[in-house]
Amino acid sequence: MLLIDCPFCGKRTESEFAYGGPALAPRPDPAALTDAEWVDWLTVPPNPLGWVEERWWHARGCGAWLTLRRHTVTHEIAEVRHGR
């Protein structure tokens, strides 16, 4: 289980949080992409080995949206920040 260090509440278990998905790059202009690229952006979440940035909502705590930098293999959390 992940232990997430909320900047407002301190270290809490992931059971207090709701996963909000990957912290994506800004939404691209669909007119500049092929149909396949657009469908991929909408439906295929990135799933790399290594460091990712993710959004988590402290739903059973302060209610803040956080951005975590987490390693997908070791689950080490290198950074937690409020907002994006």
Ligand SMILES: [Zn+2]
């Ligand atoms: Zn919190």
